[in-house]
């Protein structure tokens with residue numbers, strides 16, 4: 104009566120239960136396994152475990168079973184490393200993706216050693232975790248990117264400059280910053296309307312992003328019609344070259360701006376570089392770039408300006 108009750112309980116469990124003996128013969132196989140492998144107990148009882156599951160012979164599951172029987176050791180197989188060791192399906196008649204599984208392997212008995220294998224279906228949990236991870240990733244990237252242009256936003260810039268500043272100090276490497284401002288953009292909006300102004304900012308951002316070719320170089324919208332580029336491990340001369348590339352990428356868009364002296368949309372760029380001891384905090388680097396942006400504007404716009412050496416470049 105007690106044995107019958109126990110077997111009924113094994114059958115009713117919503118997890119897979121297998122017991123193998125010291126010769127690796129299957130001595131218990133519950134209904135849940137039949138439902139998810141398509142193999143009935145009558146086909147597996149008394150069979151060699153590794154004949155039923157040949158792929159598990161050289162798998163962590165096989166090792167764990169041998170350890171349980173040979174050395175009385177338990178094992179919990181990590182879901183992230185061994186997601187679906189057993190060929191288990193929601194509907195074995197129409198096998199699609201394997202169920203995600205959490206597998207526990209425990210030695211049983213003393214004089215005669217057995218091994219209990221428990222398999223829990225964690226597909227829903229794994230799917231939910233992956234969905235939550237994707238959503239968290241999406242939310243994070245939304246909260247760090249600018250909605251209009253898709254480049255990093257001001258918040259992301261604040262995080263990145265702090266991180267890159269520390270890295271440049273730690274590794275004794277240079278760090279350059281470009282502050283980029285669209286020329287006469289108020290007039291552009293006044294002439295073509297705010298909607299066209301938005302489209303213009305999008306085109307400028309795309310052009311400049313494409314002009315940055317090092318994966319570590321980053322472009323941000325600093326605010327309004329102002330962008331900035333953070334260039335790790337880049338010294339002054341290279342930064343000026345990159346700034347020139349950004350300036351010409353906008354010029355090449357050839358976007359008409361009839362209320363600008365050049366008749367096309369252009370940007371002015373201030374360049375500042377930190378090499379070892381020049382600045383004590385990154386606020387000073389931003390201030391230097393801003394000062395140079397002012398110089399570029401004063402020099403007639405559509406220009407790149409930097410302090411070292413005194414330089415204003417333009418078309």
Ligand SMILES: Nc1nc2c(ncn2[C@@H]2O[C@H](COP(=O)(O)OP(=O)(O)OP(=O)(O)O)[C@@H](O)[C@H]2O)c(=O)[nH]1
Pocket residue numbers: 251284285286287288289290292296297298299300301304326327328400404
């Ligand atoms: N369409 C659009 N315009 C913006 C946006 N953000 C800021 N602006 C406009 O950009 C203009 C910036 O004007 P100013 O700061 O006077 O500078 P400017 O006209 O570009 O002149 P200079 O910088 O001296 O060349 C303002 O008219 C803002 O309204 C935006 O997201 N979309």
